[in-house]
Amino acid sequence: MKSKAFLALAxxxxxxxxxxxxxxxxxxxADTPGGQVPPAPNKYVVVVTAEDFGREAHVLRQVEVNAGQxxxxxxxxxxxxxxxxxxxxxxxxxxxxxxxAHSYIAPRAVDDQVTGMSGIEEWTFAAGQTxxxxxxxxxxxxxxxxxxxxxxxxxxxxxx
Numbered sequence: 001m002k003s004k005a006f007l008a009l010a011x012x013x014x015x016x017x018x019x020x021x022x023x024x025x026x027x028x029x030a031d032t033p034g035g036q037v038p039p040a041p042n043k044y045v046v047v048v049t050a051e052d053f054g055r056e057a058h059v060l061r062q063v064e065v066n067a068g069q070x071x072x073x074x075x076x077x078x079x080x081x082x083x084x085x086x087x088x089x090x091x092x093x094x095x096x097x098x099x100x101a102h103s104y105i106a107p108r109a110v111d112d113q114v115t116g117m118s119g120i121e122e123w124t125f126a127a128g129q130t131x132x133x134x135x136x137x138x139x140x141x142x143x144x145x146x147x148x149x150x151x152x153x154x155x156x157x158x159x160x
Contacts, residue, residue, distance in 0.1 A: 045071040046155065050118055052076075053151050062156040065127045070100070075137065075153055077104065077121040082141045083150065085121045093133040097157045100124045127159040 046061050053059065053076060065071055077085055089099045101124040107117035125135070139151035 043072055044074045044122070046073040048073075048075045048153060050076040050078075057150065058152045058154070060154050060156070062158065064158045064160060067127055067130055067159050069127045070124060071127070072122050072124045073153075073155065074120045074122045075139075076118050077139070078118040079104065080117075082143075082146065083139055084142060085153075086138050086140075089123060089125075090136045090138075091133060092135070093131065095129050096127070096131040096133040096159050097135060098126050098128055099135075100126050125157070127157065130159050132156065132158045 045063050087102050091097050105120045107119045135155045137153045138149045140148040
């Protein structure tokens with residue numbers, strides 16, 4: 001009798017575990033359209049998606065930050081097409097704004113389909129002295145003869 005009760009409890013535990021894992025996996029994929037890595041809450045000051053660039057190839061944004069504040073922006077990027085964003089931002093006044101990091105975040109596999117999917121490129125900046133400056137990034141195929149400036153992103157940073 002004890003072995004039947006133990007077996008029934010073990011089966012119930014396996015069933016509950018399987019349902020919980022399936023629900024967690026479904027939730028993970030449901031909140032990431034196209035398999036893109038989701039932005040962490042409050043991580044990015046500016047996020048520009050593929051849909052945004054589909055509406056306009058040259059995106060302008062403005063942010064207001066406090067002196068000493070560090071912030072991150074994220075732009076859609078699909079390196080499988082040969083296009084990439086400039087690694088180093090072109091900053092008009094580096095006393096006001098300084099780039100501290102750049103990285104590419106590959107798409108998360110959804111049913112093992114990663115080829116051709118967009119990822120995210122992110123840049124981290126530190127606000128320096130008070131003032132206003134601009135920062136520009138360009139999306140191009142970097143080799144000779146490759147398409148240049150197919151997309152551009154310009155950020156006006158107002159540091160208080």
